[in-house]
Amino acid sequence: MPDQHACDRTDILIREFASGDEVRLADVFYHAIHQTAAADYSPEQLAVWAPVQSDPGRWAEKMRSIQPFVAEIGGMVVGYADVQRNGYIDHFYVSPQSGRRGVGTALMDQIHQVALSNRAPQLFSSVSLTARPFFEKFGFMIDAVQQVVVDGIALRNFRMSKSLTPT
Numbered sequence: 001m002p003d004q005h006a007c008d009r010t011d012i013l014i015r016e017f018a019s020g021d022e023v024r025l026a027d028v029f030y031h032a033i034h035q036t037a038a039a040d041y042s043p044e045q046l047a048v049w050a051p052v053q054s055d056p057g058r059w060a061e062k063m064r065s066i067q068p069f070v071a072e073i074g075g076m077v078v079g080y081a082d083v084q085r086n087g088y089i090d091h092f093y094v095s096p097q098s099g100r101r102g103v104g105t106a107l108m109d110q111i112h113q114v115a116l117s118n119r120a121p122q123l124f125s126s127v128s129l130t131a132r133p134f135f136e137k138f139g140f141m142i143d144a145v146q147q148v149v150v151d152g153i154a155l156r157n158f159r160m161s162k163s164l165t166p167t
């Protein structure tokens with residue numbers, strides 16, 4: 001019997017951010033946190049990480065500033081992730097309906113290609129408990145355990161990095 005989670009990787013399209021994506025990316029962000037990351041964080045923590053009521057203008061401005069890559073399957077936005085010129089990954093989110101099908105891998109491959117062509121010395125990010133095994137799979141190591149306090153609620157995550165400099 002075929003693996004029902006299997007997805008032909010060629011179905012995943014990675015493209016640049018385009019004006020008009022903002023609302024769909026907000027949807028991916030919200031559901032990735034409230035469904036996938038719900039396995040590792042309390043309802044109070046999820047609520048401050050991805051509030052139900054967020055400011056659409058501020059969100060759109062954030063997306064335009066980080067210029068993420070967008071993953072699509074069959075014309076549907078299923079994930080997004082960015083990499084800045086210094087190798088910093090700010091956002092990395094995959095829609096729960098499309099989890100464990102290689103969408104994150106396709107975005108991570110794109111990020112590596114771009115960072116290498118930018119000659120970034122390393123990739124680094126603040127990585128959730130949920131995303132830690134995924135980042136470890138790509139060779140990221142934990143530099144520090146962090147405690148972020150948002151609206152008085154503490155969230156634990158990891159500062160993780162991966163050197164891109166040949167040894």
Ligand SMILES: CC(C)(COP(=O)(O)OP(=O)(O)OC[C@H]1O[C@@H](n2cnc3c(N)ncnc32)[C@H](O)[C@@H]1OP(=O)(O)O)[C@@H](O)C(=O)NCCC(=O)NCCS
Nearest residue numbers: 032036093094099100101102103104105127128131133134
């Ligand atoms: C982390 C995340 C981006 C991974 O995206 P994804 O599309 O599911 O990842 P992939 O399907 O490409 O996974 C590739 C491999 O990573 C590893 N992996 C991914 N998620 C994992 C998990 N929850 N537990 C253990 N290993 C995991 C597995 O080895 C997986 O291969 P497999 O499915 O063949 O076992 C996604 O789970 C997510 O959005 N999480 C919630 C939001 C979040 O925490 N974002 C990160 C903020 S820093």
